[in-house]
Amino acid sequence: MATLLVHTPNTLSSKMNTFRAMRPIASRFSKQTLPAYRSYSAPASYEFIETSEPRPGVGQITLNRPKALNALSTPLITELNTALLSFDRSPTIRTILLTGSQKAFAAGADIKEMAPLTFSEAYTTSFIESWSSLTTAIKKPIIAAVSGHALGGGCELALMCDILYCTETANFGQPEIKLGTIPGAGGSQRLSRAVGKSRAMELVLTGKGFSGREAYEWGVAARCFGSWEELMEGSLKTAETIAGYSKVAVMAGKEVVNKSQDLGIRDGVEFERRVFHSLFGSEDQKIGMKAFAEKKKAEWTDK
Ligand code: CAA
Numbered sequence: 001m002a003t004l005l006v007h008t009p010n011t012l013s014s015k016m017n018t019f020r021a022m023r024p025i026a027s028r029f030s031k032q033t034l035p036a037y038r039s040y041s042a043p044a045s046y047e048f049i050e051t052s053e054p055r056p057g058v059g060q061i062t063l064n065r066p067k068a069l070n071a072l073s074t075p076l077i078t079e080l081n082t083a084l085l086s087f088d089r090s091p092t093i094r095t096i097l098l099t100g101s102q103k104a105f106a107a108g109a110d111i112k113e114m115a116p117l118t119f120s121e122a123y124t125t126s127f128i129e130s131w132s133s134l135t136t137a138i139k140k141p142i143i144a145a146v147s148g149h150a151l152g153g154g155c156e157l158a159l160m161c162d163i164l165y166c167t168e169t170a171n172f173g174q175p176e177i178k179l180g181t182i183p184g185a186g187g188s189q190r191l192s193r194a195v196g197k198s199r200a201m202e203l204v205l206t207g208k209g210f211s212g213r214e215a216y217e218w219g220v221a222a223r224c225f226g227s228w229e230e231l232m233e234g235s236l237k238t239a240e241t242i243a244g245y246s247k248v249a250v251m252a253g254k255e256v257v258n259k260s261q262d263l264g265i266r267d268g269v270e271f272e273r274r275v276f277h278s279l280f281g282s283e284d285q286k287i288g289m290k291a292f293a294e295k296k297k298a299e300w301t302d303k
Pocket of ligand 1: 107185
């Protein structure tokens with residue numbers, strides 16, 4: 001089995017030119033010319049996650065700590081961040097899919113690891129801060145495919161992703177209150193924006209869970225699926241669709257939508273317009289609009 005290429009920062013720049021020449025243009029992702037399904041073994045260094053490239057341009061990270069229902073220990077998060085960064089820097093990966101098992105996306109932060117922490121240890125080591133690098137360092141779109149438990153930090157991790165898909169029976173929730181604590185990786189903030197203050201307050205203060213079907217109905221999830229197989233197929237299809245567009249436009253689209261979560265409407269619209277203006281400087285805007293007028297398929301250059 002081939003091994004997924006991992007790019008370390010010091011080797012990346014020296015290999016960029018070679019990769020540029022090797023980089024498949026997006027037009028090669030058309031249905032007729034898709035290469036057969038490929039799967040790669042995870043780099044040997046990963047213990048708690050697996051990585052693969054299940055479709056052209058799609059990098060998949062699977063949380064893999066089954067005995068603890070994918071509880072998010074610090075070593076797991078470190079591996080996750082390494083894999084995310086590696087996919088983000090990869091010249092061939094264009095969209096990232098983050099998933100767990102059918103039984104658990106992730107059952108939260110590792111309670112056994114957290115239990116003995118003191119305030120000073122948590123504060124001085126900025127415990128849990130590194131989880132948020134997913135939202136700041138990664139510029140390519142991340143789709144979360146959630147099945148089974150997505151509790152506490154697991155729910156928060158899913159909420160950090162750009163698109164959330166789930167099964168109807170997925171089990172979301174912020175049960176930290178039952179442990180004598182509160183969400184610590186953005187749950188109270190992102191849930192409030194997604195479902196409104198009153199519902200978020202109820203969830204955080206009662207620890208009550210909500211189903212994947214409710215997540216969909218409340219706008220937390222973009223789509224929900226009847227089975228695990230449908231979830232994975234639907235997620236991969238969307239990832240592949242996004243991977244087939246101009247990388248420049250996709251990254252800009254992610255940036256402007258995410259800005260809406262931080263800015264008021266006036267500043268947000270202004271920001272969007274500036275980024276929109278800047279895309280007139282890209283080759284792909286010219287290519288996309290010319291192809292439309294000529295009724296041809298756009299062949300993106302990612303420039
Ligand atoms: N941390 C550490 N270990 C966990 C875990 C977690 N969050 N969730 C499950 N596990 C472990 C269990 O201890 C158990 O291990 P052992 O076999 O060694 O005893 C194993 O995973 C299987 O779990 P269960 O036997 O409990 O499985 P179940 O099917 O009966 O129940 C569950 C599943 C409802 C998800 C239950 O495991 C559970 O309630 N887990 C905790 C959920 C939770 O409270 N999450 C929030 C954590 S705090 C947090 O995330 C803070 C934050 O904001 C960042």
